[in-house]
Each structure stands twice: as C-alpha cells, then as structure tokens.
Amino acid sequence: MSVRLYWQSILIDVNHRMGKLMAQAAARFRAAAIEAFAERGYGATSTRDIANRLGLSTAAMYPHYKSKESLLYAISLDGHQSALHELERTDQPQIAPPDRLRLVVSAFTCWQANNSALARVLQYEIRSLTPEHYKDVATLRRATSAVIGTIIETGSISGDFTVTDTDGALLAISSLCVDVCRWFPSRTHSDPDLLGELYADIALRIVT
Amino acid sequence: MSVRLYWQSILIDVNHRMGKLMAQAAARFRAAAIEAFAERGYGATSTRDIANRLGLSTAAMYPHYKSKESLLYAISLDGHQSALHELERTDQPQIAPPDRLRLVVSAFTCWQANNSALARVLQYEIRSLTPEHYKDVATLRRATSAVIGTIIETGSISGDFTVTDTDGALLAISSLCVDVCRWFPSRTHSDPDLLGELYADIALRIVT
Numbered sequence: 001m002s003v004r005l006y007w008q009s010i011l012i013d014v015n016h017r018m019g020k021l022m023a024q025a026a027a028r029f030r031a032a033a034i035e036a037f038a039e040r041g042y043g044a045t046s047t048r049d050i051a052n053r054l055g056l057s058t059a060a061m062y063p064h065y066k067s068k069e070s071l072l073y074a075i076s077l078d079g080h081q082s083a084l085h086e087l088e089r090t091d092q093p094q095i096a097p098p099d100r101l102r103l104v105v106s107a108f109t110c111w112q113a114n115n116s117a118l119a120r121v122l123q124y125e126i127r128s129l130t131p132e133h134y135k136d137v138a139t140l141r142r143a144t145s146a147v148i149g150t151i152i153e154t155g156s157i158s159g160d161f162t163v164t165d166t167d168g169a170l171l172a173i174s175s176l177c178v179d180v181c182r183w184f185p186s187r188t189h190s191d192p193d194l195l196g197e198l199y200a201d202i203a204l205r206i207v208t
Numbered sequence: 209m210s211v212r213l214y215w216q217s218i219l220i221d222v223n224h225r226m227g228k229l230m231a232q233a234a235a236r237f238r239a240a241a242i243e244a245f246a247e248r249g250y251g252a253t254s255t256r257d258i259a260n261r262l263g264l265s266t267a268a269m270y271p272h273y274k275s276k277e278s279l280l281y282a283i284s285l286d287g288h289q290s291a292l293h294e295l296e297r298t299d300q301p302q303i304a305p306p307d308r309l310r311l312v313v314s315a316f317t318c319w320q321a322n323n324s325a326l327a328r329v330l331q332y333e334i335r336s337l338t339p340e341h342y343k344d345v346a347t348l349r350r351a352t353s354a355v356i357g358t359i360i361e362t363g364s365i366s367g368d369f370t371v372t373d374t375d376g377a378l379l380a381i382s383s384l385c386v387d388v389c390r391w392f393p394s395r396t397h398s399d400p401d402l403l404g405e406l407y408a409d410i411a412l413r414i415v416t
Binding site: 040041042043044045123124163165167168169171172175176178179180182183188189198199201202205206207 | 249251253373376380383384386387390391409413414415
C-alpha cells in the first residue's frame with residue numbers, strides 16, 4: 001500500500017469512527033431529553049437540564065441539536081417512525097382481516113407499553129413543535145393510523161367486520177392503544193404482551 | 209327592627225357577600241391555573257404566571273391558595289367531583305344495562321370533550337400532587353370508574369352483555385373516554401354529543 005493510500009484509509013476510518021461517535025452522542029442527548037420531557041414536561045425542561053443529566057454543558061449539545069425544539073423534533077420523528085415501522089413490520093396483508101387486526105393492534109399496544117415515556121412525549125408535547133415540524137410528524141401519524149385503517153376497510157369490504165362507521169372504529173382503536181402510554185403500568189396491568197392480547201380482543205369486538 | 213338587629217343583619221350580609229367574593233376570586237384563580245397548566249404544563253407554570261393572567265400579584269393569590277400544588281389539588285378535587293357527579297346524575301339504575309351504559313358513556317365522553325383543557329390537567333398533572341392529595345383524588349377516580357364498572361357487572365350478570373373480562377372492558381371504555389381530552393376537537397370530530405353517541409355505540413360493541 002502506498003503512503004498516500006495508507007493515509008487515505010486512516011482518514012476514512014477516522015471519519016467513520018467520528019460519525020459513529022457523533023451519532024452515539026446525539027442518541028444520548030435524545031434519550032436524556034425523553035427522560036426529562038416525560039418527567040417534568042417540555043415547557044419545564046431547559047437544554048441545561050438535559051445536558052446536566054449527562055454531566056455535560058449545553059455547549060456539548062449544540063453540535064448535535066441547536067435548540068430544545070430541534071431535539072423534540074428529532075425525538076418525534078424517531079419515535080413516530082419507530083411505531084410506524086413496528087406496525088408495518090407486523091402487518092401481514094395476505095392473512096384474514098381479523099387475524100391481521102389482532103396482530104397489529106397487539107403490536108401497537110405493546111409498543112406504547114414498552115415505550116411509555118417516549119410515547120407520552122410524542123403525544124403530549126406535539127403542540128410544542130414548530131408548524132413545519134408538526135407537519136412532518138403529522139404525516140407519520142397519518143401513515144401509522146392508515147395501517148390500522150386499511151385493515152378495518154379490508155375487513156369491512158370482505159364482510160369479516162360488521163362495523164359501518166369504519167372511521168369511528170379506527171378512532172376508537174387508535175385512541176385505545178395510544179392512551180396506554182398515559183397509565184401503563186398499573187397495578188392490574190404490567191405485562192405488555194398480555195395487554196396486547198386484551199386490546200386485540202377489544203379491537204375485534206369493536207369491529208365485529 | 210332594633211338598632212342592634214339592624215347592625216347584625218348588615219354584618220351577616222357583609223359576611224355573606226365577602227364569602228361570595230372570596231369564592232369567586234378563588235374560582236378565577238383556578239380557571240387561570242387550568243388555562244396555564246393546560247397550555248404550558250404544570251412544571252413550566254409559576255404562581256406569578258397564574259396571577260399575571262388575572263392582572264394580579266401573587267400576594268393576591270395567597271389568601272386563597274398557598275402554593276401551586278394547593279391550586280392543582282383544588283382543581284383536581286373540583287374536576288374529578290364534577291365528572292363523578294355528571295356520571296351519577298346521568299346513571300339510571302332502574303333501566304336495562306345496555307341503555308344505562310349508553311347514557312353514562314355518552315355523558316362521560318361529552319364531559320371530556322366539553323372540559324378538555326381541565327381534563328388534560330386532571331389526567332397529565334396528577335403525578336405532581338403530594339402523596340396525600342393524590343390519595344384523595346384516586347378515591348374520586350375509583351368512584352367514577354365504579355359507576356361504569358357497576359353497569360358492566362350488572363349487564364354481565366343479567367346476560368345483556370357477553371363480555372367475560374369485565375375488568376378489561378372497563379379499562380378499555382374508561383380509557384377511550386378519558387383519551388378524548390388529548391385530541392378533542394379534531395377536524396372530523398368537534399360535536400361532543402355526536403362523539404358521545406359514537407362512543408356509546410363502541411362501548412356497547414365492546415361488551416356485547
């Protein structure tokens with residue numbers, strides 16, 4: 001290997017490692033912000049509070065996030081994408097609508113239960129996003145809702161579901177799943193999978 | 209009327225008017241606090257913010273509420289009592305369980321829609337109460353839940369309802385109603401009464 005190639009390979013490696021370290025640092029800031037926002041609320045949290053949780057100064061945050069709102073935006077995009085991917089990954093369009101609904105509702109319920117602090121931030125702090133950022137997040141929310149909506153429509157057309165107000169059923173099923181982040185865990189419900197099964201049953205009762 | 213009786217009646221009247229004014233002032237502080245907590249969150253709101261909304265200083269608040277938490281406690285007691293009274297007032301134990309459930313779910317949904325700012329404070333800021341105050345509020349929440357729970361149990365025993373997991377049905381129906389305060393109004397749902405009817409239908413589908 002020539003000296004030039006040697007140095008080039010080192011530069012590429014350093015660049016790669018730096019990128020990885022930057023991504024890891026950004027993820028740590030997001031995690032600290034989720035904790036802080038979920039505990040105290042977005043309005044009551046300062047960028048200093050977030051940096052302090054990591055034993056850092058706010059100056060260490062600026063290369064990653066220029067403002068508290070840009071952190072909330074990154075968290076919101078990430079979180080909504082994660083929930084959407086979970087539903088898309090779980091959905092099996094080739095199977096019968098009742099089984100399909102059961103799988104997806106169960107997965108959405110589990111996601112809310114397993115990520116309740118993040119989910120609370122997503123739901124309750126969405127109003128603090130700038131209008132442009134809100135629009136991006138709203139697109140992801142509509143896509144998530146559409147996964148369940150498509151199953152209800154499909155089951156309604158096939159005759160598997162008897163519900164006539166499909167939009168109402170979608171609203172109720174989505175709302176039911178989303179509200180899990182408000183109260184989970186409770187004294188009687190602390191197992192995400194069991195709650196997922198219960199809510200899958202309830203969702204089927206709503207549409208059939 | 210003797211001079212003494214005349215002055216006594218004036219004193220009673222002044223006392224009565226003062227009490228009324230004090231109650232009115234306290235109610236104005238609660239209303240301003242509900243607005244502030246719903247908009248910015250409890251953690252981000254100071255007692256000065258609340259007083260400023262009324263064009264007053266915090267000194268004017270202290271005769272009524274000694275702290276932000278005592279305001280939240282008063283709002284929580286009031287709000288939960290109001291929801292509970294609405295359900296108790298609506299419930300008609302002598303009618304058939306399906307009609308009874310329809311009435312109560314519809315009333316609870318409407319209450320959440322008509323009082324969405326207050327309801328958000330009740331639901332999302334409950335963790336900011338002191339443990340003693342939390343206990344008092346939890347008692348009211350259990351009583352509210354019990355109104356719906358009793359109807360589900362009664363319908364289950366009478367055979368009107370087929371649901372076997374009555375606790376699960378109660379959780380789902382309560383959660384559905386409570387979550388209204390998070391999103392109401394939306395582009396598609398802005399009429400509390402129509403939403404009440406839709407949720408009454410959904411609740412019946414859940415139990416039958």
